[in-house]
Amino acid sequence: MPDILRAALIPTDRFTLEPLGVHHAADMVSVLAGTAIYQYIGGQAPTAEELEKRYAAQSIGSSPDGREAWLNWIIREQGRSIGFVQATVETDGATxxxxxxxxxxxxxxGAATEAARAMVTWLRHQQPPVRITASIHPENTASASVARHLGLTPTGRFDEDGEEYWEDSPPTGA
Ligand SMILES: CC(C)(COP(=O)(O)OP(=O)(O)OC[C@H]1O[C@@H](n2cnc3c(N)ncnc32)[C@H](O)[C@@H]1OP(=O)(O)O)[C@@H](O)C(=O)NCCC(=O)NCCS
Incomplete structure (x- = not known):
């Protein structure tokens, strides 16, 4: 059975992607405050206690059955947290x-684009390379722009929440 993939520190031009820890909860509470963030993804701003619990669970790094690796990074800029990127990796399918x-x-x-690009590049350089998918609300134009910058394309298939599946462009010559 392959080793579970673990998040590593990833530097970008302007940011550092730090593997998530419970200690990030303190300043992420204000980053995740407000209502605008939740317009397309649902949910609401977490309290400090909720975020500590969530980060404690997520930083275990894998699902209890070992079928998913949970990789989470906090986007850090000049000593402060500004957001996060995450990857849920299926250990069997390398997706x-x-x-x-x-x-x-x-x-x-351009923070989301720069951070997500660094994460996706890192995933694509794993052995075996990880194929990328995303689920995006059809009206979430900012998120769709980020996905396009990563080389993802919409599939026309939707999940039960009405989000569209995006995926890596299919390999040519197959
Ligand atoms: C989606 C999100 C992460 C984008 O973050 P960001 O750092 O502002 O993104 P970027 O600056 O890299 O911009 C990405 C693209 O979105 C566009 N964009 C940014 N804000 C926008 C807005 N409010 N409306 C329309 N387009 C917008 C930018 O112009 C850019 O497009 P371009 O590069 O083609 O010009 C941010 O809006 C967010 O956190 N939204 C709430 C959570 C969410 O929906 N996450 C996505 C889950 S799939």
Missing amino acids: SDVAWVVGEAFQGR
Whole structure:
């Protein structure tokens, strides 16, 4: 059985992607505050206690049955947290569902694109390479732009929440 993939520190031009720890909860509470972030992804701003619990569970790094690796990174900029990126990797299929969230105050500066690109590049360089998928609400144009920058394309297939599946463009010559 292959080793479970673990998040590593990933530097980008402007940011550092730090593997998630419970200690990140303290400043992520304000990053995840407000209502705008939840317009398309559902849910609501977590309390400090809720976030500590969530981060404690997520930083275990895998599902109890070992079929999924949970990789989460906090996007850090000059000593502060501004958002997160995450990858849920199926250990058998080498496929990963990815997602990104940037705090309202830090949006519109290319942060999601830069952070997600670094994460996806890292995943694609694993052995074996991880194929990328994402689920995006059809009206979430900002998130769709991020996905396009990563080379993902919409599939026309939707999940039960009405989100569209996006995936890596199929290999040519198959
Ligand atoms: C989606 C999200 C992560 C984008 O973060 P960001 O750091 O502002 O994104 P970027 O600055 O990298 O911009 C990405 C693209 O979205 C566009 N964009 C940013 N904000 C936008 C908005 N409010 N409306 C429309 N487009 C927007 C940008 O112009 C850019 O497109 P371009 O590069 O083609 O010009 C952020 O809006 C967010 O956290 N939203 C709430 C959570 C969410 O929906 N996550 C996605 C789950 S799949």
